[in-house]
Amino acid sequence: MFDSLKKKLQNIRTKFASNIEEAAGAELEQPVTELPEGAEAVESGVTPAPPVSGEVPEKEREKPTFFKKVKVLVQEREVLLREKDIEEPLFELEMVLLENDVALPVTDEIIGRMRKDLVGQQRKIGSSVDDLVASTLRSALCGVLGEGLDLSHYIREHERPVKILFTGVNGTGKTTTVAKVGHYLQKNGFTVVIGAGDTFRAGAIEQIRTHADRLGIKTIQHQAGADPSAVLFDAVQYAKAHDIDVVLADTAGRFHNRANLMNQLDKIRRVMKPDLVVYVDEAVAGNDAVIRADEFNKAVGTDAVVLTKADMDPKGGAAISVAHTVGKPILFLGTGQGYDDIMPFQPRAVVNELLGGEA
Numbered sequence: 001m002f003d004s005l006k007k008k009l010q011n012i013r014t015k016f017a018s019n020i021e022e023a024a025g026a027e028l029e030q031p032v033t034e035l036p037e038g039a040e041a042v043e044s045g046v047t048p049a050p051p052v053s054g055e056v057p058e059k060e061r062e063k064p065t066f067f068k069k070v071k072v073l074v075q076e077r078e079v080l081l082r083e084k085d086i087e088e089p090l091f092e093l094e095m096v097l098l099e100n101d102v103a104l105p106v107t108d109e110i111i112g113r114m115r116k117d118l119v120g121q122q123r124k125i126g127s128s129v130d131d132l133v134a135s136t137l138r139s140a141l142c143g144v145l146g147e148g149l150d151l152s153h154y155i156r157e158h159e160r161p162v163k164i165l166f167t168g169v170n171g172t173g174k175t176t177t178v179a180k181v182g183h184y185l186q187k188n189g190f191t192v193v194i195g196a197g198d199t200f201r202a203g204a205i206e207q208i209r210t211h212a213d214r215l216g217i218k219t220i221q222h223q224a225g226a227d228p229s230a231v232l233f234d235a236v237q238y239a240k241a242h243d244i245d246v247v248l249a250d251t252a253g254r255f256h257n258r259a260n261l262m263n264q265l266d267k268i269r270r271v272m273k274p275d276l277v278v279y280v281d282e283a284v285a286g287n288d289a290v291i292r293a294d295e296f297n298k299a300v301g302t303d304a305v306v307l308t309k310a311d312m313d314p315k316g317g318a319a320i321s322v323a324h325t326v327g328k329p330i331l332f333l334g335t336g337q338g339y340d341d342i343m344p345f346q347p348r349a350v351v352n353e354l355l356g357g358e359a
C-alpha cells in the first residue's frame with residue numbers, strides 16, 4: 001500500500017537530513033574548544049580526560065572532521081534553521097506530494113506545517129537528524145489526516161439500531177464494502193442486517209444477497225426497480241423488531257450532479273434517517289476521488305469516507321487528502337477483494353506505514 005509515496009518520502013527525508021546537517025555544520029564553524037563534554041566519547045566510545053584548562057592540545061584541534069562535528073555536536077546543540085537551508089527539500093517534497101495525487105491545498109498545508117516547525121526555530125536535533133525530519137513530517141501528516149472514526153465505539157455510544165447509508169459513484173466497490181463492513185461488525189460482536197437499496201442496477205440485489213448469504217447476514221430486499229426508500233425503511237423496521245445493532249444500507253451508484261438520483265437519495269435520508277452517511281470511492285482514483293467526495297458532501301452531506309482499492313494504489317494521495325478536504329474522517333480503507341480486506345482507518349497507523357516506526 002502506498003509503496004511509491006513511501007519510497008519517495010524516504011528519499012526526501014535523506015535530502016532534508018543532509019541539508020540540515022550541512023546547515024548545522026556551517027553553524028559549527030567555531031573553535032574546537034566548544035566541543036561539549038563527552039562529545040568525543042559519543043564518537044569513539046572512549047571518555048577523554050577533561051582538559052585541565054580551556055587550552056586544547058594541538059593534536060585535538062586537528063581531530064574533528066566535518067563528519068565528526070555533525071555527528072556529535074549537531075546532536076547536542078540546538079540549531080537555528082533558515083528558509084534557505086531547507087528550501088530545496090521542501091520544494092522536492094511539494095513535488096512528490098503533488099505527483100502522488102495529494103490535493104494542492106493539502107500539499108500546501110503539509111509544506112506550511114513543515115516550514116513552520118523547522119524554519120526560524122531553535123531545534124534540538126536529538127539522536128539523529130533523520131529522527132528530527134521524520135518527527136516533523138509525521139506531525140505534518142497527522143495534522144492533515146485528522147482523527148479518524150472508530151465505528152465500534154460509535155455504535156456502542158449510539159441508540160440501536162445504528163443506521164449506516166452507503167453512497168458513491170458506480171463501480172467503486174460500494175456493495176463489496178457493505179459486505180466487508182457487515183463482516184467486520186459481526187467479528188466485533190454486533191448483529192447486522194443489510195438493506196438491498198440498489199434496486200436500479202441489474203443484478204445488484206442478487207450481488208449483495210450473495211455476499212450477505214455467504215456471511216450469514218440477513219438481507220431485506222424488494223423487487224428490482226422498487227423504491228429504495230421503502231426497502232431501507234423495511235430494513236430499519238426489521239432491525240427494530242429483531243433487536244439488531246446495525247442496519248447497513250446499500251444504494252445505487254450515482255454522481256452528485258444527477259438530479260433525479262440525488263432527489264432519490266434525499267428521500268432515502270428522510271425516510272431512513274441514517275445516523276451515518278458514508279461516501280465510498282476508490283483510492284486509485286486519486287484526486288478525482290477527493291473532488292467527488294467534496295462535491296458529494298456539499299450536495300447531500302457526508303459523515304465519513306471509505307476508500308476502496310488502497311491495495312492497488314501506490315500513491316496514497318486520496319487517503320492523505322480526503323479527510324482534510326472534505327472535513328470528514330476516513331472510516332475504512334479497502335485493501336483487497338476478500339471480506340477481511342478492510343482496515344479501520346487509523347491516521348497514526350497510516351503515517352507509521354508511510355514513514356516507518358511509531359507515531
Ligand SMILES: Nc1nc2c(ncn2[C@@H]2O[C@H](COP(=O)(O)OP(=O)(O)OP(=O)(O)O)[C@@H](O)[C@H]2O)c(=O)[nH]1
Pocket residue numbers: 169170171172173174175176177198201204252253254308309310311312333334335336337341
Ligand atoms: N482490489 C480491490 N478490489 C476491490 C476492493 N473493493 C471492491 N473491489 C472490487 O471492485 C469491484 C466493484 O465492486 P462493487 O462492490 O461491485 O462496486 P459498486 O460500487 O457496488 O458498484 P455499483 O453497484 O455499480 O455502484 C469488484 O470486483 C470488487 O471485488 C478493494 O478494496 N480492493
